[in-house]
Amino acid sequence: xxxxxxxxxxxxxxxxxxxxxxxxxxxxxxxxxxxxxxxxxxxxxxxxxxxxxxxxxxxxxxxxxxxxxxxxxxxxxxxxxxxxxxxxxxxxxxxxxxxxxxxxxxxxxxxxxxxxxxxxxxxxxxxxxxxxxxxxxxxxxxxxxxxxxxxxxxxxxxxxxxxxxxxxxxxxxxxxxxxxxxxxxxxxxxxxxxxxxxxxxxxxxxxxxxxxxxxxxxxxxxxxxxxxxxxxxxxxxxxxxxxxxxxxxxxxxxxxxxxxxxxxxxxxxxxxxxxxxxxxxxxxxxxxxxxxxxxxxxxxxxxxxxxxxxxxxxxxxxxxxxxxxxxxxxxxxxxxxxxxxxxxxxxxxxxxxxxxxxxxxxxxxxxxxxxxxxxxxxxxxxxxxxxxxxxxxxxxxxxxxxxxxxxxxxxxxxxxxxxxxxxxxxxxxxxxxxxxxxxxxxxxxxxxxxxxx
Ligand code: HEC
Numbered sequence: 001x002x003x004x005x006x007x008x009x010x011x012x013x014x015x016x017x018x019x020x021x022x023x024x025x026x027x028x029x030x031x032x033x034x035x036x037x038x039x040x041x042x043x044x045x046x047x048x049x050x051x052x053x054x055x056x057x058x059x060x061x062x063x064x065x066x067x068x069x070x071x072x073x074x075x076x077x078x079x080x081x082x083x084x085x086x087x088x089x090x091x092x093x094x095x096x097x098x099x100x101x102x103x104x105x106x107x108x109x110x111x112x113x114x115x116x117x118x119x120x121x122x123x124x125x126x127x128x129x130x131x132x133x134x135x136x137x138x139x140x141x142x143x144x145x146x147x148x149x150x151x152x153x154x155x156x157x158x159x160x161x162x163x164x165x166x167x168x169x170x171x172x173x174x175x176x177x178x179x180x181x182x183x184x185x186x187x188x189x190x191x192x193x194x195x196x197x198x199x200x201x202x203x204x205x206x207x208x209x210x211x212x213x214x215x216x217x218x219x220x221x222x223x224x225x226x227x228x229x230x231x232x233x234x235x236x237x238x239x240x241x242x243x244x245x246x247x248x249x250x251x252x253x254x255x256x257x258x259x260x261x262x263x264x265x266x267x268x269x270x271x272x273x274x275x276x277x278x279x280x281x282x283x284x285x286x287x288x289x290x291x292x293x294x295x296x297x298x299x300x301x302x303x304x305x306x307x308x309x310x311x312x313x314x315x316x317x318x319x320x321x322x323x324x325x326x327x328x329x330x331x332x333x334x335x336x337x338x339x340x341x342x343x344x345x346x347x348x349x350x351x352x353x354x355x356x357x358x359x360x361x362x363x364x365x366x367x368x369x370x371x372x373x374x375x376x377x378x379x380x381x382x383x384x385x386x387x388x389x390x391x392x393x394x395x396x397x398x399x400x401x402x403x404x405x406x407x408x409x410x411x412x413x414x415x416x417x418x419x420x421x422x423x424x425x426x427x428x429x430x431x432x433x434x435x436x437x438x439x440x441x442x443x444x445x446x447x448x449x450x451x452x453x
Contacts, residue, residue: 030107139175166360236359
């Protein structure tokens with residue numbers, strides 16, 4: 001009996017490669033930097049069919065939101081481990097990695113497959129937390145969502161995304177976010193599990209290059225979930241987040257507290273009368289509720305401590321598409337304070353970004369040929385990096401998606417014109433909308449590295 005179970009498992013593990021191996025014309029995977037360490041294994045053997053059941057369907061997210069998200073989280077509890085200062089996926093038949101995240105300055109590092117995320121500003125994550133910390137994350141899609149990835153990435157070097165692209169009911173993504181800040185900076189991180197990863201050196205201004213990364217310790221800060229659930233009538237998705245809370249003895253999953261959940265973004269609500277989000281009010285004063293961080297997501301919408309308060313889970317994710325919307329995935333110029341003070345600023349922000357985007361529809365349809373990504377920003381980041389790699393000559397063979405006939409068109413000519421623009425290789429790819437807006441180079445680089453802002 002035992003042997004029967006073990007043999008298929010060994011075969012599955014042997015056939016899992018890094019994405020660079022699957023698409024052998026791609027040469028610059030950040031998973032190989034440095035190349036002398038034992039690499040994490042990406043889970044890329046996407047299933048064509050799924051077996052998952054949906055235990056959260058017995059819970060009502062509007063009535064008992066904490067219970068709903070706890071049931072979703074428990075679906076991954078026995079499938080990841082936090083041992084030996086690593087986060088490791090142990091069930092390669094249920095959870096799957098998103099491809100093409102292993103390229104560029106924010107690309108996956110080798111030990112845990114983490115990508116770089118937005119770093120918190122001073123007083124962002126706790127009343128006295130400093131700026132300068134880094135946040136890195138890794139996430140997986142469940143088997144239901146991965147049957148969709150299997151169709152998109154049939155040819156791993158040349159993905160196809162149809163205009164009616166959407167994930168199936170029961171799709172789930174779960175993401176674990178880690179920070180270099182410790183309990184002195186964020187008191188509620190006491191006892192949080194640590195991992196070691198190759199990340200940017202702490203003394204570097206702005207973003208580092210993959211070959212400058214150094215091994216460092218990070219702590220679990222936040223765990224995000226996204227569930228395709230048709231009871232979320234306006235958006236098709238439920239987004240929620242947990243944070244590590246001050247624990248010395250319990251297991252990792254017992255120490256995560258529900259922070260917030262949303263199934264909509266309260267369009268046209270300009271005050272704090274938010275109905276489609278739930279927030280854990282016990283965290284007031286610990287995670288939000290002071291001048292620099294008045295709320296988690298804009299005006300009380302759901303978001304996590306690591307997220308930008310000018311946005312919300314639903315707002316940022318609802319704009320996932322390729323090419324990226326002309327106004328980007330979030331507003332990087334308006335400050336929370338100015339939006340709170342000035343009604344017109346606030347109205348403009350809410351009307352342009354806090355909309356209930358129906359699942360599978362396109363946020364910015366003014367870009368010719370653009371495809372919607374049904375709330376998946378990993379997919380957006382992956383396709384952008386794929387085109388960036390091709391544009392930079394690190395992937396041979398032009399992926400069809402990069403040829404979209406749009407203002408963002410990534411063509412060899414385009415890549416070449418941009419070459420003179422800067423000697424920074426990663427800046428060669430410069431979507432036309434950014435040129436028009438006349439954004440400074442540093443701002444473009446930031447957007448290309450990390451749509452999370
Ligand atoms: C301002 C933008 C922004 C906000 C706000 C945001 N995210 Fe994300 N999220 C991203 C980006 C970008 C990625 C993909 C890139 C990465 O993981 O590095 C991502 C990835 C994810 C993933 C992996 C699956 C996917 O869709 O790519 C989940 C799950 C997720 N976020 C959940 C949440 C939840 C829950 C919240 C709110 C608590 C939230 N996010 C808020 C930008 C955002």
